[in-house]
Amino acid sequence: MNEVHATINVNEIQKLVDWLAVFGATTEGGVTRLLYSKEWVQAQQSLKKKMIDCGMQVYFDSVGNLFGRIEGSQEKDSVILTGSHIDTVVQGGKYDGAYGILASLLAVKRLVESNGQPKKTIEVVSLCEEEGSRFPLTYWGSKNMMGDYSLKTVEETTDKEGVSFIQAMEDAGFPISAYSSKKRSDIKHFLEIHIEQGAVLENNQLDIGLVSHIVGQKRFTISLNGQSNHAGTTPMTERKDAMVCAANAIxxxxxxxxxxxxxxxxxxxxIVVKPNVPNVIAGNVQFTLDIRHHESEVLEDYCHKAMQLVRTLAEKSGIQLSVEKWTDITPVGLDTALHELMRDKISSKGLKYTTMVSGAGHDAQVFGQHLPTTLLFVPSKNGISHSPLEYTSPEHLENGVLVLMDYLYRLAY
Amino acid sequence: MNEVHATINVNEIQKLVDWLAVFGATTEGGVTRLLYSKEWVQAQQSLKKKMIDCGMQVYFDSVGNLFGRIEGSQEKDSVILTGSHIDTVVQGGKYDGAYGILASLLAVKRLVESNGQPKKTIEVVSLCEEEGSRFPLTYWGSKNMMGDYSLKTVEETTDKEGVSFIQAMEDAGFPISAYSSKKRSDIKHFLEIHIEQGAVLENNQLDIGLVSHIVGQKRFTISLNGQSNHAGTTPMTERKDAMVCAANAIxxxxxxxxxxxxxxxxxxxxIVVKPNVPNVIAGNVQFTLDIRHHESEVLEDYCHKAMQLVRTLAEKSGIQLSVEKWTDITPVGLDTALHELMRDKISSKGLKYTTMVSGAGHDAQVFGQHLPTTLLFVPSKNGISHSPLEYTSPEHLENGVLVLMDYLYRLAY
Structure with missing residues (x-):
């Protein structure tokens, strides 16, 4: 069997997206589905039923990642994992994360219907958490699977309401007595499809993005301490104006x-300014700097020059500088060889693609540090995400499912 | 009589300043004495008693300006007015405004004690309001005396607690039935002494500032509407980053x-930024621009160029611009001829002076548009004002009183 044969229904994936968006739907047309919340539990439990309906064996791991498994006929211990995350940001959209789970579910369902049992095992995963919107930690789902987290990390973590992470986890049905973050060694490939969250595909009228790298990220807070003073009585030459220094720096x-x-x-x-009053020279300004590139060298080199630049500006203005680095994620290279093999397949469907870098973080970034990983994008209307305005057309959603089927077919059949 | 003869007590003025600072004293060591508040009423009533003790005839006008009058022997209808304002900002200092009233009171008291009745009438004034800290209007005291305000201006004005201006005025003992803003035509000269609220005198080790002009002020709010977007997925060339545009502009x-x-x-x-989140490109930035100079031409010319500059920057970045001008005060020239006449007098006391421009607004600015007006400064420690840290040494306070006495002697004797 060399080809995927399936009866396609363009509206099928759209219906699934709309169905899942009910869990945590907001009055503004968005979705708020935070880790271990009531809406989150309902969504995972409903997805579990949906997976069973698709003929999958289902199970949760100890932190609430949900798996739907189709066992392989020849290599049942070699797992091809495909999916994305179930959680959203506060007042997020219907597509971010959710689409990746549902596209995987639908692709596997269709493949099994048309081509029978795969040679390798396929598991569809609904990862419990990626966004870090309820608790201040990200990738709780994928990082646990790769052994990158432990309970120690979350021991003292609480949400804004003061609910402890461990309490929330237990309330959602995942007692810490059963907790494990043992790295799963049976996964041979992770395959994720996601909305682009940018406008590159749309602006270039493309259907599919083949992601080669996920950018590294460094985030800094730059604090400038000058001197607050009267806007009318302090000559320009005698000021230690933190606002002007920040403006020059930015x-x-x-x-x-x-x-x-x-x-x-x-x-x-x-940017946070004190005292932030029109007729008073700003004594204190804090601003953030978010820096991303897919090559470590470029990232390091820019950061080095940037810090030098800010230091020089501050010194010149008699302003005290302090710099805090609070995010430092290294760039991750993905499985571009597989993309190469699939190019003709994509073109033969009449779809246009490009190779691109992901400027946003994804679960693929976590898996990509441990095993061959593939990330695919479909277009985002106006590049908008993390908003009720997030939108991808049913055609683009369906194109993504079709391409995902081809990738899965090559990996597992 | 050509000279001022008085017995001087260096601590007298300091004691007066400390005495008045009790009305509205805050636990942080500052003063909050807002227009028509309980503290304001107590301060004006206590000042009234103090004026009576100094042998003055006292009266309030219809908005609560308090006057202490020493009638002239030869020209009783020609009034030399001297004083400043009784109100403070929230958590202000002991000197701003208050010093000008108390220095005037003390100077007149000493002059009468040593030199008897003046030829012209002298009135010491405690102006009811200059700061605009309780209600959004400034110079209520001086502008009413010059006929620049009317009840219409304040008809719908309320403070932050929703108390109407008129109600507050009536509660303080000034019913609107008695209201008048008829311009006083008997005032021939206004003389104000004030703390510098800047560090020019201190930095140059000077005792007295002879103010030649009060700056004109224009204040704008510049609104930049770009496009909020994902910091990771939006290429630099496709951004409409309102923060970068604002930084370039500033x-x-x-x-x-x-x-x-x-x-x-x-x-x-x-500066106000939306959404003001580290990993989201700022879609909307509003920043203020406070522009001051003592020459109208320079002010107009700069504003013209500034608006052109901002417009060009916004257009280049595809950003929508809107500009609101919410303050427009013309520069005011003061009576420099009188300063010239007094220079030797100041030097003969061993005091060092300079001619300077006031970068802050003062009641002298209102009177200066109608009649000959003089403004004197004493040093402010570290240039700080509008703060509990506001400070002027007893020696500098006393120097100011001595110089004020000389000015009053020349004007009224």
């Missing part, structure tokens, strides 16, 4: 980013 | 200010 850091590499992305999204 | 506007005139003061004290 301006120059952006210019430096643009000349360093076209793939480099540098963002100041947050 | 940076260039500051540079432009520095090359325009050494007396120009341009400040961005406030």
């Amino acid at each position: 301006s120059k850091l952006t210019a430096l980013a643009k000349t360093t590499s076209s793939s480099l992305r540098v963002t100041t999204g947050q | 940076s260039k506007l500051t540079a432009l200010a520095k090359t325009t005139s050494s007396s120009l003061r341009v400040t961005t004290g406030q």
Whole structure:
């Protein structure tokens, strides 16, 4: 058997997305489905039933990752894992994470219907957590599977309401007495499909993104301590104006980013000013710096130059500088060889693709550090995500399912 | 009689300042004495008694300006007015406004004690309001005296607690049935002494500032509407980053200010960013621009260039711009001829002075648009004002009283 034969229904995936979006639906048309919440439990339990209906063996692991398994005929201990995460940000959209689970479910269902039992085992996974929106930790689902987390990490973690992580986990049905973060060694490949969360595919009228790398990320908070003073009585030459220093820094850091590499992305999204009053010179400014690139060298080099630049500016203005680095994620390379093998297959469907870098983090990033991993994108309308306005057309959703089927077929049949 | 003869007590003025600071004293060591508040009423009533003790005829006008009058022997209808304002900002200092009233009171008391009745009438005034800290209007006291306000202005004005301006005024003992804003035509000169609220005198080890102009002020809010987007997935070239546009603007506007005139003061004290999240490109940024200079032409010219600059930057980034001008005060020239006449007098006391521009607004600015007006400064420690840390040494306070006595002697005797 060399080909995928399945009866396709374009609306099938859209219906599944709409169905799952009910769990945690907000009045604004978005979805809020936080880790271990009531809505989260309902979503996972309903997905479990759906997997059973698709003829899968189902099980939860000790932290609440849900698996739907189709055992392989020849290599049952070699697992091809496909899926994404079930949690959302607060007031998120219907597609981020959810689409990857449902596309996997549908692809596997169709493959089994049309082509029977795979040679290798396929598992569809609904990962319990990726966003870090309820508790301040991300990738709880995938990192547990890879042995990258332990209970120690979450021992003192609480949400904004003061509910402890461990209490929330137990309330959702996952007692810590059963906890394990033993690395799963049976997984031979992880395959994730996700919305792009950017506008590259849409702007270039493309259907599929073949992701080669997930960017590394460094995030800093730059604190500038100058001197608050009267806006009318302090000559320009005698000021230690933290706002002007911050403005000069952001301006120059952006210019430096643009000349360093076209793939480099540098963002100041947050600024906090004190006292933040129109007629008082700002004594204290804190701003963030989010820096992303898929090559460690470029990332390191830019950060080095950036810190030098900020230091020089602060010194010149008599301003005290302190820098805190609070995120440091290394870039991850994905399985591009598999993409190469699939290019003709994608084209033969009349679909247009491009190789691209993911500027956002994904569970594929966690698995990609341990085993061959593939990440595919479908377009996001206007590049919007983490918003009720998040949207991907039913056609693009279905194209993604079709391509995913081909990838799974090659990996497991 | 050509000279001022008085017995001087260096601690007298300090004691008066400490005495008045009790009304509205805060636990942090500052003063909060808002227009028509209980503390304000107590302060004005106590000042009234103090004026009577000094042998003055006392009266309130219809909005609560308090006057202590020493009638002139030859020109009783020609009034030399001297004083400042009784109100403070929230958590202000002991000196701003209060010092000007008390220095006037003490100077007149000493003059009468040593030199008897003046030829012209002298009135010491405790102006009811200058800061605009309780209600969103400034110079209520001085502007009413000059006929620049009417009840219409405050008809719908309320404070943060929802108390109407008129109710507050009536509760303080000033019923609107008695209201009048008829311009006083008997005032021939206004003389104000005030703390500098800047560090020019202190930095140059000077005792007295002879103010030649009060700056004009223009305040703008610049709103930049770009596009909020994902910090990781949006290439630098496809961004409409309102934060970067604001940073470029603030940076260039500051540079432009520095090359325009050494007396120009341009400040961005406030910035409001949406959504203000580290990993999201800022879609919307509002920042303020406070621009001050003592020459209208320089002010107009800078503002014109500034708006052009911001417009160009916004257009280049595909960002929507809107500009709101919410303050527009013209510069006011003061009576420099009188300063000239007094220079030798000041020097003969061993005091060092300089001619300077006031970067802050004062009641002298209101009177200065209608009649000859003089403004004097004493040093502010570290240039700090509007803070419990506001401080001027007893010696500097006393020096100010001595100089004020000389000015009053020349004007009224």
